[in-house]
Amino acid sequence: MSIRVKRTGSYRILNTNKKSISIKALRNYIKHIEQQNGLFDKNGDHVSRNDFMKRVIGQKNQGIAAYKIAISFRKHEVKEYKFHIKKIVREMMGQYEQKNKVQMDWIGAFCEGKRPCCNIVIRGRTHADKPVSIKKKNIEQMEYDARQAKNSLYQNKRILFVSTGIPFPYWPIEHSIAKALNMITHHSLTINQGDDILQVVQEFNPDLVIVLLGHNGYLAEKISLIRQLGVKTALWATDDPYFIDISKEVATYYDYVFTIDTGCIGFYRSIGCQKVFHLPLATDPEVFRPMNVASSYCSDICFVGSLYGARRIAFFNSISSYLLTKKVLLVGLYWDQIQNYSLFQDKIRLGWTPGEEAARYYNGAKIVINLHREHNENQNQFLVPALSINNRTFEVASCGSFQLTDIRPDLHEFYTPGLEIETFENPDDFINKIEYYLKNENERKKIEMNGLKRTLQENTYEKRLRQLLDICFS
Template identity: 40%
Template sequence: MKLFYITSGYRRPIDILDNALIKALIAAGYDTTFFLTNRRPLTELIPAIREHAPDLVITLCGPKSHLPITIVHQIRSLGFHTAVWFVDDPYAIDNALEVAAAYDTIFTIDSGCIPYYKAHGCKEVFHLPLGTDLDIFKPYPVHPSYSTDVCFIGTGYKNRLDTMQEMLHYLPPSTRVHLIGHFWEHVDWSRGVRPQLRSKWINFTETPRYFNGAKIVLNLHRSEDDRYLDKNRTGAPAHSINNRTFDISACQAFQLIDYRADLSTYYEPDKEIVGFQSPKEGAELIMHYLNQQEEREAIAARAIARTQREHTFLHRVDRLMSTLALV
């Protein structure tokens, strides 16, 4: 099968997903042409598709589509099958719904969004979670500066700020906590643990160093109704886990995650991953597992094995292509 892949047009962090998917398509052996939208003008896109005459044209879509609907319609009018993978659901689903019906086949990273796409006239809609890149996310020794009891990497959206502030209030003051990302400096940390903050974006090469240096890696999802981006006025629920779940597990790090409805589909709770449903429960689990090294390591070992078996981008490409073969 001949494929034509159009990149999302985004830089970080979506370009990391573009790169991982491109690597997976190459590794899977598909005859794929890549159109890099941040390096070539869109006026060259249709001629390039005509020249290569692919069986499938596929693109990745972040918070907002960089591919105009008129171009998608033009591609379909030429007889080429089109597919899009929306990778910021449900947080930007309002934007996604503006363009989704233009494509033949829709893939969404969150199962809770499927009914909303179908309600907007999309007939072929499938859940396809993101995966991890084992070339980047893997276990290895790190410098002592990355060593800590607990770490979290991510933007401090309101629900995360509130959860973390309450959680750290319950922990002993001696607990070493690293918080990496924007907005964490806006919290009053005078009660409970005072975390070490790094209020900046870090690139994908440094992220696994923190995962490998922490005894416990926290994974807090964004709220489905977060008002920072404010592009889920549709009200689509968040059921699925984020791609960071797979990245953390790929580093053989012990992961403590807030529950999502689909969690048990991908990892066995308390065997491969540990979940919590309130800040107090999260703090209690942190205190428990900080003193249980063997238990942490056993859970992390099972998690990396599951990830390597089922949750890489190569696995996602296989699932994507097998799904398309049936439609």
């Protein structure tokens, strides 16, 4: 449940013989917002608590009931929706007024702490001129309306997504992105970088153009013209830092640059990009999901990916003798390069693996290996460090599979080692962890379920695209 609404108290300003109630006394009634900044109400973002209290005092003889409620968000959703919390609250309160035929006066304050929430003090009268009474059914309705407001934030935005047009390995990611955009907005369109983007922009009239990868100088020049039309533009650099030599040539043409690696943020800013944000890849839970698979996909240990790069080749060669003693599946390109290949042939499935097929191997494995590439591979002449995790991390977890991964500095931002994922530091540590978790199935299953739960809450493409839109339209 992503949004919770609860009643946290009520204060009835009763009829009284006193001529007035002091501001100081009334502060005791609404002290839970006394220390908060950024107060807001239905009409504006700069609200005086004193004015609100005076309005309450002014109607004390009518027996106004003042309630306080709290609308709370999961911690990860505060980051996602913090630019829109006021809009969500206003929509929620507006729906409440309309459905219950009441006139409301309220003041809100957002609190960003261990349990992020927005505290709201409400006063009001019904159309029958009676004090508002907020009951359980009203709270349930508020909760529903708040979720509806959250889900409809970008329904009317027009989003143009420009894919690479390259089948491998980008098409599955692009398909998931396009699908997520269709879930978020009623007006999204996907084209390839080879299409006439200027004509499409003139016909489609987008609010935002999102370009994946963007390694096309001709396209970058078109982006400059699109910006002159007043259309926002965003580059999602999904091959960082490995091809940052190419990305740096086009990044400055865009309003926003989103990189999948935090190690690249400073680099982009150093070349003149002013709005740079970390936006990792994610998972498509319709593709990568728990499922039963045929025995041909089952293994004790599995790795899906290509055997290339000096570090990856060296690692697998160092554990090759150990792997020969286990039920192992190595799936992907270039595995004919592994040491003792002739002994591994029955454990190797050569060829590129589509996402649906990879998901079957993940589901059939007791332990899935994840090993990141070195930062100095491919085209990274400035040796920009690779600090963030790859999309395989999210995809394996999304299958509810146990994952043993090497360590990236940003890993703890997404998963807690030992609770939602497990890590290794070197070949010896890898072997020790494999032996331990093969023998401790219950512990392995707990980590699998924890990783799956967090992934579905935080790391889907729908979540990523909402984060991107929040930034671009904040």
